[in-house]
Structure formats: C-alpha cells, structure tokens
Amino acid sequence: MSLLEVSALNVDFNTRGGVINAVNSLSFTVERGETLGIVGESGSGKTVCCNALMRLLPIPPATIKGRALFEGVDLLTSSESRLRSIRGRHIGMIFQDPMTALNPFMRIGQQIMEPLQLHYKTPKDLARKRALALLQEVGIDKPEQRMDCYAHELSGGMRQRVMIAMALITEPDLLIADEPTTALDVTTQAQILALLNELQQRRNIAMIFISHDLHVIKQIATRVLVLQKGCMVEQGHCAKVFGAPQHEYTQSLLNAIPKGEKPTRYRHEQALAPNFLTITNASISFAGKPTPHLAVNDVSLSLARGEILGLVGESGCGKTSLAQSVVRLVDLEEGEVKLQNKLVTSLNKKALRLARKDMQMIFQDPFASLNPRMSIFEIIAEPLKLHDLAKTKHSLSEKVLALMCEVGLEANWAHKYPHQFSGGQRQRVAIARAIAVEPQLIIADEPVSALDVTIQAQILKLLLDLCWQYNISMIFISHDLAVVRYVADRIAVMQKGQIVELGNTEALLKNPQHHYTQTLLAARLS
Amino acid sequence: MLKFFAARLLQAIPVLFVVITATFFLVHSAPGGPFDAEKTLPAEVLDNLNARYNLDDPLYKQYLSYMGNLVQGDFGPSFRYSNRSVTEMILTGLPITFELALYAMLIALIIGISAGIVASIRPNSAQDYIPMSLAMAGICLPSFLMGPLLVLIFGISLDWLPVSGWGYAPGDKILPAITLGTGYAAYIARLTRGGMIEVMGQDYIRTAKAKGLSTPMIIYRHALRGGLAPVVAFLGPAFAGLLAGSFVVETIFQIPGLGRFYVQAAFNRDYTMILGTTILLSTLIVLFNIVSDILTVWLNPRLTLKD
Known part of the structure; x- marks a missing residue:
C-alpha cells in the first residue's frame, strides 16, 4: 500500500463570478522514501491541491471532493480531531514564503518546539534540546542565539531553514514542500535542496515537492506530475518526462526556459x-x-x-x-x-x-x-x-x-x-x-x-x-x-x-x- | 524607552500650551462671569470681588499672571467655592473618577474582547451578527439613556443594586461602571473582531493549523497578540475618553467625581476650575496615548521605539 493515495481529487471555489474548478479529478500516489514533484504554472492548482489534502482551505468558498488515503485514513473525511493528530505529526508542511508563514510575534525557538510539545507532550527542556540539534542539522550557525530571534531578524535563507526544522521536528512520514526555495537566492536554493535531499534519504521521508521551476524539480524529484489548469497532463519518472515529454504543454514549458546565448539577431556587429x-x-x-x-x-x-x-x-x-x-x-x-x-x-x-x-x-x-x-x-x-x-x-x-x-x-x-x-x-x-x-x-x-x-x-x-x-x-x-x-x-x-x-x-x-x-x-x- | 518617553513628553508641551491658551481666551470671551447669578450683586461688591481675583486687569495681564502661577504648579483659587483651591478640588474628585474609569475599562475589555473573538471565529454567521448587532446598539445607545435604563431595571424594578452614590452602599459602583463601560465595550468588540479576522487570514495561522493546533489554541497562542494590536492602540484614547466622558454618568448616579466639577465649573464660569480640569485632562490624554504607543511596540517585536 502506498503511503498516500489520492484519487479523483476535485476542488471547486464558489466565487461571485461562478464556480472555479481549481483541481480537476487528480489522482496520484506517493510511496515511502520517494519524492513526487508537482510542477505547473501559477494558477495550475499545485498549492490548492496540497492545501486541500490537509484541509487547510477555507470551506466555504472551497468544496473538496474525492479521496486521500494516508495510511488508511481518508484525510478528506476524517474527523477534525483525527486530522489534527496527523497534521504536523505524520505530515509536515513547508510553505512558500517563510516571512509570512512564520509567526512574527513568536520567537522561532518556540515555533519549532511547538509541534513536539503539542503531539508528544515533550517537556520544554528536552524539546529545546531537540530543536537546537535540528537547527544545527539544517545548517544554522549559532543555534542557541537564533532560538530566541524573531522571524524578521533572520535572513530569507535562515527563515526557510527554520520552516524546514519546524516541519521535521516530529519526524513526519510525509513532507509537503510548497515552493520552498522560490524566494531564495541561487546559492541558498542549492544549499536548501541539498539539505532536503540529504534529510529525506537519511530519514526515509516521503516528499511532495511543489515548484514552478523545472530545474529544481529535475534535481530533487524521483517522479513528476505536470499540472495545467487543475488537470494532470503528464506523470512519470523525472528522466522520462523531461527527456521525452509527451504532452505539448510539458514541451512548451521546457521550451520556454531561456537556453543558451543571446540570439545573434539581437547582437551588435560593431563595437x-x-x-x-x-x-x-x-x-x-x-x-x-x-x-x-x-x-x-x-x-x-x-x-x-x-x-x-x-x-x-x-x-x-x-x-x-x-x-x-x-x-x-x-x-x-x-x-x-x-x-x-x-x-x-x-x-x-x-x-x-x-x-x-x-x-x-x-x-x-x-x-x-x-x-x-x-x-x-x-x-x-x-x-x-x-x-x-x-x-x-x-x-x-x-x-x-x-x-x-x-x-x-x-x-x-x-x-x-x-x-x-x-x-x-x-x-x-x-x-x-x-x-x-x-x-x-x-x-x-x-x-x-x-x-x-x-x-x-x-x-x-x-x-x-x-x-x-x-x-x-x-x-x-x-x-x-x-x-x-x-x-x-x-x-x-x-x-x-x-x-x-x-x-x-x-x-x-x-x-x-x-x-x-x-x-x-x-x-x-x- | 526612557528617552522615547521623555521626547514624547517634550513634544506634548506645545500641545498643552495651545490647549491652555485657547481655553483661557475662550472661557473669558464667553458671556457672563463667575459672579453673575440670578440675584445681581451690588456694584461695589462685584467690583471688590473682581479686584480680589484680578478680574479687572486687562485680559493679557490676567493671562500672563495665570501662566506664571501655572508654571510654578499653582492652579489658582476656585472663583466659585471661596477658600478652596483648584488643586484641592481636583485632588478630591480625580481619584473617584479614576476608579470609575478603571472599572469601566475592565468591563469594556472583558466584554469587548470576548465578544470580538467569538464574532471573528465565524465571520458573517449568526455567531458574528448577534454580538456585532449588540455592539452596534451599544455604540448607538448614549450613556444618558443607558444609565436611567439600568437604574430602572436593576435599581427600581428588580431592586438588586443601589442607584446612586459612590462607596456608600455595597454594589453602588456596579451600575455606573457598566453604564460607562458598555459603549467602549462595543467599540473594543468591533476592533477585536476586525483585528482577529485579519490575523486569522494570515499565512502563519495556516502554518499553525498545519502543525495540528486546534482553533482555541491557535487563537490563544498565535492570533491574539497580533489581533489585539488595534485594541491596544485604542486603549490610550479610550481611557482618556472615559475620564472626560464620565461627567454624564457622575451626574446620573450622583458621584462626587471630577466630571461633575467640570460641568458645574463651565456653567458657573469658574475660570480657574475650567482651566485646571482641562489641563489635567489634556495631560492625561497625552500621557495615555504615549503609554498606548509603548504597549503597541512592546507587543510587536518588529517595531522599535524611535523618537
């Protein structure tokens, strides 16, 4: 049995302009220890899909249909308290913009320790030790000092590392990462991707990695799922999808990436x-x-x-x-x-x-x-x-x-x-x-x-x-x-x-x- | 922080100067004087009185001597209550008004914040509409209507609580505090609701939810601190408003507070008394606003105090 089995996921939004179909009968599975990349342009439904799985969308205006079995529990119909015991404990989430996704009023140490204290009733000093160790593991120097910082006192890269630490502290079985590197510089992005890769392999975590950036997906994912306007257009192993894309949308995405030199017709002949x-x-x-x-x-x-x-x-x-x-x-x-x-x-x-x-x-x-x-x-x-x-x-x-x-x-x-x-x-x-x-x-x-x-x-x-x-x-x-x-x-x-x-x-x-x-x-x- | 506090206090000096000057000339330009009563005094008596209080000097001279005394901390004698100084009268009235305002504020905060939170959990549902309609009614109902209404119900019909006085009978402080507090409770409810709805829509609340926290925990641990920011900013002006607005309640419930002195002073053209109370109230307004600003900064780690 797969770790996560999503079938016929449908998400609609009721708006004044009528019903908008954000995700249209999407089915996929995630196995233990693998990374599924979800790629698509803005508005293609990547984020909505993952937030729907965790029931993080406001209902109404959203309506969610379908089935999402996580270790036999249907995330979409389980009771609120059952779901709460899965959120943060078995499924960790990393959000796109760590500046807004971290609480600006709370010291980051407290935020990292929170899932542990909540789900495992870990005493404070022990939770603090774990958080410190984890901050070190995600590559934050002087973790003792950083624990007492507020989010705005850290750089973008550090904030993203804090988000990752917060999602990992309970050692979840599945990690959902929504554009975790989009807001970061290239060098920081490379570090974070390497970190996620390493952590995932060391702990055998399954991961859903959302990105609009094909390069990133190519580097981190084992399998990829291409979304267009809420529909899946292509799914398969990374090498296959990127090497020989079948659907024209995937082809157009790959072709749109600027490749190579400046076209000669825009180059000045003489100095x-x-x-x-x-x-x-x-x-x-x-x-x-x-x-x-x-x-x-x-x-x-x-x-x-x-x-x-x-x-x-x-x-x-x-x-x-x-x-x-x-x-x-x-x-x-x-x-x-x-x-x-x-x-x-x-x-x-x-x-x-x-x-x-x-x-x-x-x-x-x-x-x-x-x-x-x-x-x-x-x-x-x-x-x-x-x-x-x-x-x-x-x-x-x-x-x-x-x-x-x-x-x-x-x-x-x-x-x-x-x-x-x-x-x-x-x-x-x-x-x-x-x-x-x-x-x-x-x-x-x-x-x-x-x-x-x-x-x-x-x-x-x-x-x-x-x-x-x-x-x-x-x-x-x-x-x-x-x-x-x-x-x-x-x-x-x-x-x-x-x-x-x-x-x-x-x-x-x-x-x-x-x-x-x-x-x-x-x-x-x- | 001390530097910030001092700088803000210094900024208040010109404000107070303008307030004092404007009040001084306004009250003196109002028709009538402190010694005009229904029974006209004989001309010699009036002249004597005016001479005693220097009211026969040209206005600018009176102004200068008043300011001179004020700088030395002397608010002058009351024109109406002979042998009592303005300072004395303020010192008897202020503690009572202050206590009343404090109770009213507590009531306003407890009712307002809870109603606001309840309303913000499910916006645009019955849970929102009912407390918010009550709040609207609370804002619309002036205290001179609310007071007698409460007296009628709890004082006369039910005979649960005393209807006048301050500290004479057990429970006589309850009705005035409620009367004064409800209007502000309504404002605070609306501010809390607005602040909480905004914060509950933030990304970091979604993060908290994804961690597995329940709604009450999210509200208490993640949302309140940000959501109450508008309320904290309102606290300073609100407390000053409570002090200044207490005169209606003090009149209704026969409370010997500052508000009643203030109103009587205005009717009596008791120049020094009007000025004294005005100065006190404006100083308190400035002070509470500074405190409110400091609290706002203290609550939000992203802000720092800058002068």
Missing part, C-alpha cells in the same frame, strides 16, 4: 560607442545599527547606447540601490552619474523631472507597481501627459493604443484596471508605460522574476525587440543567470555592494575569474 551612461565611484549607505549599512560601495560602470547590461547578484547585494540611483530614486552619497553630457546627480528638481523622460524604470512586481485605481489607459497616458508628448486628446489616445498594440495588449482592454490582468499582461502594461516617453535608457529591475516561464519567454522577447528597434540601452537586473545570459551583452556581478566581475556575457560565463562568480555558476542548476 558600440561607449560612455552613454557613466557611473563613477558611486556609494550609497542606509542608516542602520550599529553602523550604517553600505549598500553600494565605490562602484564605477559605463554603458553604451543600445547596450544591455545584466546586473547579477544575490538579494541584498546592492543591485537595486545602484540601479535606482541612476534615475535618482535613491540618492548617491558619493560619486556621480552622467547620462550623455548631463550630470544626473547634480540636476535640480525640475531638470531631473525633464531628464527622467530619457530614463525609465520597469519594476519587479507588476502587481504592486501599478496603481490599482487607474485604468490601463490612464497609466500609459500619464507619462505622455507629464512630458507633454501628446498635444491633443485624440493624439493621446492614438499614442496609447499604439503603445498597447506594440507590447501585445488588445486595444479594447484600455479601460480595464490592473487587477483584471494576469501577471504577464501587467508587466506588459509596465513596459508600455516605460517606453511611452521614448526613453534612451531603461532600468529593468527583475522584470520577469514574478512571471511563469512561458510568460517570461514572451516578455524577454518583447524587451529585446524594443531595445533593438529603438536603440534603447538597458540595465537588466536579475538573479537568474540563464535569463541574463539570454538578454545581456555584458554582465556585471555584484557582491556586497561592489562589482566583483564585469565582462562580455559569454566570456564571463565560460571563464569566470572571481570566486563569487564561480560559486554563482556552480549553484545554477542545469
């Missing part, structure tokens, strides 16, 4: 005129305790017209601060930024406003960076009005519609609001807004990291097309080396506020000089 944008000796620091935090430390860079520079580094390395200082969203403490002949760093308010016409930003999160109370039309029209680029109402609407068409949005969507669009569509709106003023420089801060692979591929192509067509220079910030390789002419690697390596994309990736670049490349999964 570009340098010094379109120059950053000299830039330093930025933020107030902090006990000493101010030096986010950017004496960085110099230059960019040619039409060139795309990939800025790579882990979270907190200062890439965003540096990029934002170019458009003066953050002020430099020292150093200067020069765009052509204009010294951006010394412009007064009015001149800066005019100068911003030439430099635009695209932000990471298209959900948060568009004003929810403005229609798409208003969002795209705003910069045009500000810089007086449309003289009449008629020409304004003509321009907006042309821009929408250019980024692949339908004209009759103009009066819709951001929440009515998907992530990819929203990022298109953000791009339309950025190119509306015909900028010479675009700063794109992780423009595709919130998007699914297929959408990501479309947006990357759009950005490349636009830059090529209008000879726009771009600073492209990303933590994903494969994406950067695909778009950038040159790559700058940042670590702790400094650029540690800078060079032509292919040369740098083939022969990394700095040991940090080497670590990054090694952590990349492929």
Whole structure:
C-alpha cells in the first residue's frame, strides 16, 4: 500500500463570478522514501491541491471532493480531531514564503518546539534540546542565539531553514514542500535542496515537492506530475518526462526556459560607442545599527547606447540601490552619474523631472507597481501627459493604443484596471508605460522574476525587440543567470555592494575569474 | 524607552500650551462671569470681588499672571467655592473618577474582547451578527439613556443594586461602571473582531493549523497578540475618553467625581476650575496615548521605539 493515495481529487471555489474548478479529478500516489514533484504554472492548482489534502482551505468558498488515503485514513473525511493528530505529526508542511508563514510575534525557538510539545507532550527542556540539534542539522550557525530571534531578524535563507526544522521536528512520514526555495537566492536554493535531499534519504521521508521551476524539480524529484489548469497532463519518472515529454504543454514549458546565448539577431556587429551612461565611484549607505549599512560601495560602470547590461547578484547585494540611483530614486552619497553630457546627480528638481523622460524604470512586481485605481489607459497616458508628448486628446489616445498594440495588449482592454490582468499582461502594461516617453535608457529591475516561464519567454522577447528597434540601452537586473545570459551583452556581478566581475556575457560565463562568480555558476542548476 | 518617553513628553508641551491658551481666551470671551447669578450683586461688591481675583486687569495681564502661577504648579483659587483651591478640588474628585474609569475599562475589555473573538471565529454567521448587532446598539445607545435604563431595571424594578452614590452602599459602583463601560465595550468588540479576522487570514495561522493546533489554541497562542494590536492602540484614547466622558454618568448616579466639577465649573464660569480640569485632562490624554504607543511596540517585536 502506498503511503498516500489520492484519487479523483476535485476542488471547486464558489466565487461571485461562478464556480472555479481549481483541481480537476487528480489522482496520484506517493510511496515511502520517494519524492513526487508537482510542477505547473501559477494558477495550475499545485498549492490548492496540497492545501486541500490537509484541509487547510477555507470551506466555504472551497468544496473538496474525492479521496486521500494516508495510511488508511481518508484525510478528506476524517474527523477534525483525527486530522489534527496527523497534521504536523505524520505530515509536515513547508510553505512558500517563510516571512509570512512564520509567526512574527513568536520567537522561532518556540515555533519549532511547538509541534513536539503539542503531539508528544515533550517537556520544554528536552524539546529545546531537540530543536537546537535540528537547527544545527539544517545548517544554522549559532543555534542557541537564533532560538530566541524573531522571524524578521533572520535572513530569507535562515527563515526557510527554520520552516524546514519546524516541519521535521516530529519526524513526519510525509513532507509537503510548497515552493520552498522560490524566494531564495541561487546559492541558498542549492544549499536548501541539498539539505532536503540529504534529510529525506537519511530519514526515509516521503516528499511532495511543489515548484514552478523545472530545474529544481529535475534535481530533487524521483517522479513528476505536470499540472495545467487543475488537470494532470503528464506523470512519470523525472528522466522520462523531461527527456521525452509527451504532452505539448510539458514541451512548451521546457521550451520556454531561456537556453543558451543571446540570439545573434539581437547582437551588435560593431563595437558600440561607449560612455552613454557613466557611473563613477558611486556609494550609497542606509542608516542602520550599529553602523550604517553600505549598500553600494565605490562602484564605477559605463554603458553604451543600445547596450544591455545584466546586473547579477544575490538579494541584498546592492543591485537595486545602484540601479535606482541612476534615475535618482535613491540618492548617491558619493560619486556621480552622467547620462550623455548631463550630470544626473547634480540636476535640480525640475531638470531631473525633464531628464527622467530619457530614463525609465520597469519594476519587479507588476502587481504592486501599478496603481490599482487607474485604468490601463490612464497609466500609459500619464507619462505622455507629464512630458507633454501628446498635444491633443485624440493624439493621446492614438499614442496609447499604439503603445498597447506594440507590447501585445488588445486595444479594447484600455479601460480595464490592473487587477483584471494576469501577471504577464501587467508587466506588459509596465513596459508600455516605460517606453511611452521614448526613453534612451531603461532600468529593468527583475522584470520577469514574478512571471511563469512561458510568460517570461514572451516578455524577454518583447524587451529585446524594443531595445533593438529603438536603440534603447538597458540595465537588466536579475538573479537568474540563464535569463541574463539570454538578454545581456555584458554582465556585471555584484557582491556586497561592489562589482566583483564585469565582462562580455559569454566570456564571463565560460571563464569566470572571481570566486563569487564561480560559486554563482556552480549553484545554477542545469 | 526612557528617552522615547521623555521626547514624547517634550513634544506634548506645545500641545498643552495651545490647549491652555485657547481655553483661557475662550472661557473669558464667553458671556457672563463667575459672579453673575440670578440675584445681581451690588456694584461695589462685584467690583471688590473682581479686584480680589484680578478680574479687572486687562485680559493679557490676567493671562500672563495665570501662566506664571501655572508654571510654578499653582492652579489658582476656585472663583466659585471661596477658600478652596483648584488643586484641592481636583485632588478630591480625580481619584473617584479614576476608579470609575478603571472599572469601566475592565468591563469594556472583558466584554469587548470576548465578544470580538467569538464574532471573528465565524465571520458573517449568526455567531458574528448577534454580538456585532449588540455592539452596534451599544455604540448607538448614549450613556444618558443607558444609565436611567439600568437604574430602572436593576435599581427600581428588580431592586438588586443601589442607584446612586459612590462607596456608600455595597454594589453602588456596579451600575455606573457598566453604564460607562458598555459603549467602549462595543467599540473594543468591533476592533477585536476586525483585528482577529485579519490575523486569522494570515499565512502563519495556516502554518499553525498545519502543525495540528486546534482553533482555541491557535487563537490563544498565535492570533491574539497580533489581533489585539488595534485594541491596544485604542486603549490610550479610550481611557482618556472615559475620564472626560464620565461627567454624564457622575451626574446620573450622583458621584462626587471630577466630571461633575467640570460641568458645574463651565456653567458657573469658574475660570480657574475650567482651566485646571482641562489641563489635567489634556495631560492625561497625552500621557495615555504615549503609554498606548509603548504597549503597541512592546507587543510587536518588529517595531522599535524611535523618537
């Protein structure tokens, strides 16, 4: 008998717009000691499926049908108290975003000890000892000190390790991990995956591993299940599914991953005129305790017209601060930024406003960076009005519609609001807004990291097309080396506020000089 | 924390200065004076009285001398109750009002928080609607209606509790405290419900559920601390409001507290008494707000005190 046997799982949500079928007659099994990967794009029902198994969905609006036998107990129909004795004891869960999934009001030690004290009535000092040992096992240094920290005092990687420790402390038979590495840097991700792999083998735990990232699934899972819009389209051993995908959806997912070099048609034949944008000796620091935090430390860079520079580094390395200082969203403490002949760093308010016409930003999160109370039309029209680029109402609407068409949005969507669009569509709106003023420089801060692979591929192509067509220079910030390789002419690697390596994309990736670049490349999964 | 406290107190000085100045000129610009009564006093007597209390000086001079005395901690004599200073009167009234407000607050917290939690467990069900409708009624029912109603039911019809006084008969503190507390209980219930519903929708509550905790344990161990944040923030202003709002209840139940002095002083144009009570109340409001802020920070480890 399998450890977990799910048959004909169906999850519906009753909404005002009607019934939404989130999971559609899904059946699968999980054996002891194996890892089942569930992969699919956002909205495909991966998370809903696992939360439904644990009855963690609010009912109503959700209705759950089907059967989920865990060691002979049907999780979906068992009594609440029977289920509680399984939750956390026999089935542990690791959630996607450890910042929100950990209680901000409770010390992490207490949170880790809680399942043990709850299910096994372990005395406090013994539970503490176990928690300490486990924190050590998941690779947290100075566990004694960390036990008394609150979640916000730890880094993203540490928080995720805490989540893992919390799920493992009762030594469950099954671990459900929902995108456990998505919020993490590549190097941390590699560490966490290795850790899960090792723990699983040492303790012979079964695992359901959810991810949108095919590389990750490939590395960790024995079998994989591909979900599309709540339906399973393919299931089988990892090597088979990834080696010879049968379903066209799986094929399209695999094809959408940026592979290889920047396409030759986007490459500049002759050397570009340098010094379109120059950053000299830039330093930025933020107030902090006990000493101010030096986010950017004496960085110099230059960019040619039409060139795309990939800025790579882990979270907190200062890439965003540096990029934002170019458009003066953050002020430099020292150093200067020069765009052509204009010294951006010394412009007064009015001149800066005019100068911003030439430099635009695209932000990471298209959900948060568009004003929810403005229609798409208003969002795209705003910069045009500000810089007086449309003289009449008629020409304004003509321009907006042309821009929408250019980024692949339908004209009759103009009066819709951001929440009515998907992530990819929203990022298109953000791009339309950025190119509306015909900028010479675009700063794109992780423009595709919130998007699914297929959408990501479309947006990357759009950005490349636009830059090529209008000879726009771009600073492209990303933590994903494969994406950067695909778009950038040159790559700058940042670590702790400094650029540690800078060079032509292919040369740098083939022969990394700095040991940090080497670590990054090694952590990349492929 | 001491630094924060001191800084906030310093910030309160300009606030108090504006309040005192505005009150001073407002009460003096109101028609009538402390010695106008139904029976008009002979002109010489009035002149004598005015001279004794310096009321014949130009207003700015009176203001300056009042402020001068105030800085030295002297609230001046009461105009209406000769031979009694404002400080004396405040010291007799304040402890009583303070005690009343404290009981009312306890009642408000116990009723409000429990009703709010009950309502938040199943939002938009009968379990939510019933306590919340009662809370709405509690907010709508003013204390001058609630007081007599309670007196009618528990004092007269049922004859369970005394209907006036403070500390004269056993149980005479119950009805006033309930009357004063119910309105605030209703507010606190609504705040608790809102805070708890928000917290119960957070990811970390789902985590707690996935650990196998039961709903009461989740509420007690994981949700309350965050869910009560709005209530804690409201406590400071609420307590100040209780002190200031107690005059209606004190009048209904014949309680010799500060509130009654305050109202009488206003009717009597007892300038120094009005000013004294106003200064006291504004200081308390500022103080309780600071305490409320400190509590909020103490409850939330993500916040730190910054001045």
